Amino acid sequence: MTVIQLQFPAGGRLHATPWGRHVNEGATEWPPSPWRIQRALVATWYLKARDEIEESVMRALTDALAGVLPAFHLPSAAQSHTRHYMPGNEATHKEGKIVAFGPAKTKVFDTFIQSDQPLGIAWDVELTGPQRDALGMLCERLGYLGRAESIVEATLLPEDAPFSPNSVPLATEDEMREGDELVRVLCASTPEEYGIWYGTNRPKEEPKTRTKKAKGDAASIPASIFDALHAETGVLQSQGWLIPPGSRLVDYTRKIAAFEPEAIRRKRCDTKRVTVARFAIASSVLPRITQAVSVADRLHKTIVSYADRRTLVNPGIFTGKGSDGHPLTDHQHTHIFCELGETRDTIGYITLYAPGGYDAEARRVIEDMQHSRLWGRGDHDINLILLGFGDVDTFDTPIFQRSKRWTSLTPFVSTRHAKHYADGRPKLDADGWPIGSPAQDLRRLMQQVRPEIPKISPPMPSVTVRPERDLRVLQFQTQRFQGEGRHGHQAAAAFTLEFEHEVQGPLAFGYGSHFGLGLFVPVWE
Secondary structure (H helix, E strand, O other), X not given: OEEEEEEOOOOOEEOOOOOOOOHHHOOOOOOOOHHHHHHHHHHHHHHHHOOOOOHHHHHHHHHHHHOOOOEEEOOOOEXXXXXXXXXXXXXXXXXXXXXXXXXXXXXXXXEEEEOOOOEEEEEOOOOOHHHHHHHHHHHHHOOEOOOOOOEOEXXXXXXXXXXXXXXXXXXOOOOOOOOEEEEEXXXXXXXXXXXXXXXXXOOOOOOOOOOOOOOOXXXXXXXXXXXXXXOOHHHHHHOOOOOOOOEEEEEEEEEOOOOOOOOXXXXXXXXXXXXXXXXXXXXXXXXXHHXXXXXXXXXXXXXXXXXXXXXXXXXXXXXXXXXXXXEOOOOOOOEEEEEEOOOOOEEEEEEEEOOOOOOHHXXXXXXXXXXXXXXXXXXXXEEEEEEEEEOOOOOOOHHHOEEEEEEEOOOEOOOOOOOEOOOOOEOEOOOOOEOOOHHHHHHHHHHHHOOOOOEEOOOEOEEEEEOOEEEEHHHOOOOOHHHOOOOOOOOOEEOEEEEEEEEEOOEEOOOOHHHOOOEEEEOOO
């Protein structure tokens, strides 16, 4: 079995008009004719492989493929078209005279088949080693099939590759199956049949005085199938051929519903809990990472408003409040992390992370939200583009990586006040840390969720967002709109954490940790 697989990477489109039909009729060729495929292989040999494949091998390969009718595996596809006007010049006549030229509008229909799945063609023939090597090389170098915009990627599959045809030639004695329809496909004649036909119609000696070939005369008949595949369509039509010499029209079966659209269902992760939803953002003026808490707060208000429109079993996954209206303290609800984009210190991505997991209804709320616009600081639009759902291992982003050394991307804001004695001395905890200081509060919060406590650096005055790009902690917004949420009155600080073993993110602590503050990323190497 010789099987070729075709994939159309340029939008999945195949532009191919059946033989004898005008391009503006809107007719499409499905399955693509074997005659067209063999012509494409011969053209590829001439242009890209003539020095590496001997002509005798190419002729033998052509005869072998022409000797049998192939079967097809047609993928789910759609038939569509575009319409446009071709420019040109048109004369305006008045009293028999041309008085002006203007643009002529010729309406053109560009019809095509579209499928994002591979198409398979199988010939029930065993090729010799050189023939199979030649076919594999031609498939690798085949550039397009049909019109030049039908870019194709062809692959010769192994001889034992599984193949399930759904479009096959219908023999005269066979009955068509229910649900199928007939379609006429242009195929090559077998070498034996063509040899008999050519023997009857082979050209006689041409008169010396001949000045012009008659249409379809014997002198224009090619001597073999290989030669017939060289003929250009325009030349054949000018010579009066109804179909190319060496070809035949064969009845193939095809599903009646070959072009009926199928219901497309979004794949949802049922076996693995969905804990992450990731967005890219677009804006004429992208917000800076220093505005992370403001952007996250705006997104939080938006997603809560969308959640209110649906009846959720667990609305607290977005609101952060229990059924009694009190704030949740288990941190299983949504965290909103703003991440760096491609340029300088701008935000390019927003990631929603909920350890408690998003059920189907919660995911629909997130999908709905992407159709809204957020208003960032400075009154510029922020458009959301949903990249997908998954978990901490789905997306290649710094906040979910594994590392021993982590550093602040956004400042940590303590939720406690520093404690002092009456004489001004700081109060210390059992480990000698000043109670209520940013470092001690960070350590306290990490003890609640992490079995391993890292080494914590002294507070740093700046955050390194990129190599050689630092932002002062004072540049960051460290409070939600209208002073929402509990927080201390101390200044924010940046830290570096160093663990004995690699730990996986996300790491976010302190005031506003559900709104992008106190977020850590692996240290730049």
